[in-house]
Amino acid sequence: MKLSQIKYFIAVAEELHFGRAAQRLHRSQPPISRQIRLLEDELDVELFKRNTQSVALTHAGNVFLKEVRPALIAIQNAADAAKRAAVGQIGTLSIGMTASIMFGILPSILTEFRRRYPEIVVNLRLATKAEQLAAVKECRLSVGLVRSLSQDADLCHEALLNEPLEVAMGPTNPLAAKAQIQLAELVNEDFILYRGHSPTSLADTIISACHTAGFSPRIIQETDDMQSAAALATLGIGITLVASSLTQLGLPGLVCRPILQNGTPLTIPLYAVYMRSEMSIELTAFLSLVRTMCQTLDKHV
Numbered sequence: 001m002k003l004s005q006i007k008y009f010i011a012v013a014e015e016l017h018f019g020r021a022a023q024r025l026h027r028s029q030p031p032i033s034r035q036i037r038l039l040e041d042e043l044d045v046e047l048f049k050r051n052t053q054s055v056a057l058t059h060a061g062n063v064f065l066k067e068v069r070p071a072l073i074a075i076q077n078a079a080d081a082a083k084r085a086a087v088g089q090i091g092t093l094s095i096g097m098t099a100s101i102m103f104g105i106l107p108s109i110l111t112e113f114r115r116r117y118p119e120i121v122v123n124l125r126l127a128t129k130a131e132q133l134a135a136v137k138e139c140r141l142s143v144g145l146v147r148s149l150s151q152d153a154d155l156c157h158e159a160l161l162n163e164p165l166e167v168a169m170g171p172t173n174p175l176a177a178k179a180q181i182q183l184a185e186l187v188n189e190d191f192i193l194y195r196g197h198s199p200t201s202l203a204d205t206i207i208s209a210c211h212t213a214g215f216s217p218r219i220i221q222e223t224d225d226m227q228s229a230a231a232l233a234t235l236g237i238g239i240t241l242v243a244s245s246l247t248q249l250g251l252p253g254l255v256c257r258p259i260l261q262n263g264t265p266l267t268i269p270l271y272a273v274y275m276r277s278e279m280s281i282e283l284t285a286f287l288s289l290v291r292t293m294c295q296t297l298d299k300h301v
Contacts, residue, residue: 004035008032012210016057017055018055018245045061045064046058046060093280093282094125094141096131096144096145100242118284120282120285128225129147136155142280145271148271154227160291161270163245164259164267167240168230168234170234173239173255179257181259184213184214189236192229192237201277224277227242227246227284230242230251232261272290
C-alpha cells in the first residue's frame with residue numbers, strides 16, 4: 001500500500017468524482033483510477049461503486065476512509081517533525097551547570113534559546129564540575145558549563161567569556177569601605193576557597209593570581225562551591241573571591257567589591273564542555289547562540 005494511493009483514495013472519496021479528484025491533485029485521471037484499482041486489489045475489497053453517471057463509496061470504503069484519514073494526518077505530522085528535527089527545530093538538549101552559573105548570563109541564554117527553538121526540550125542539571133564531565137563523556141549531558149579546564153583529552157573545552165571577580169566579605173571588614181580592591185591588598189586576609197571535587201578548579205586560578213601578586217593566600221576554610229564560600233564570608237570568617245554575577249544571590253550582609261590585579265579587573269573564564277563526536281543539531285544551535293551572546297557581553301566587561 002503506497003502513500004500516494006491513500007492520498008488518491010481520500011481525494012476521490014471526498015470529491016466522489018475522479019475528474020475533480022484529478023484536478024485537485026494536479027494529476028491526470030487514468031493514473032488515479034489505476035492506483036485506486038490496485039489499492040482495492042491489495043485490500044481485496046471494493047471501495048467505490050462506479051458507473052458512467054456517478055461514483056459512491058461502498059460500506060467498506062466509508063469504513064476505510066474513517067480509519068485512514070487520521071493515519072494520513074499522523075504520517076504527514078511525522079514527516080513535518082522529521083524535517084524540523086533535521087534542521088534542529090525540535091529535539092532535546094541536556095545542559096549541566098554549577099550553581100554559580102545560574103546567576104550569570106545563563107538565564108538570558110535560555111530565554112533566547114527557548115524563544116528561537118520553542119519545540120526543543122531543554123533539560124537542566126545542577127552538578128559539580130566532576131559530575132558534569134563524567135555525564136558529558138557518558139552522553140547523559142549534551143554540554144556542561146564549568147569555570148575551569150580539565151585534563152581530559154576526550155573533551156572539547158570552548159572558552160565562552162571572562163567574568164569579573166569580586167571580593168566577597170562581611171560588612172565589618174575594613175576593605176568593605178573601599179570602592180575597589182587591589183589583589184595585593186588581600187595579603188593579610190584569611191581566604192575561604194572552593195575546590196569542588198575536581199583535580200583542577202577555580203581555587204587554583206585564584207592561588208596562582210595571588211602568587212603573581214607576590215603572596216600566598218592564607219587559606220583557613222575550603223568549601224565545595226562558590227555560594228557556600230560567599231555565605232561563610234558574610235559571617236566574618238574570612239574573604240573569598242566570587243564571580244560578579246553571584247552578587248545577585250542577595251545574601252544578607254554580603255559585601256562585594258571589584259578586584260583588580262595591576263589595575264586590571266581580575267576575571268574568571270566560563271567554558272562549554274562537550275564531546276565533539278556527539279555534536280547534534282540542537283547542541284550546534286545552542287553553542288552558536290551562546291557564542292554570540294557571550295561575545296556581546298565580553299565587549300562590555
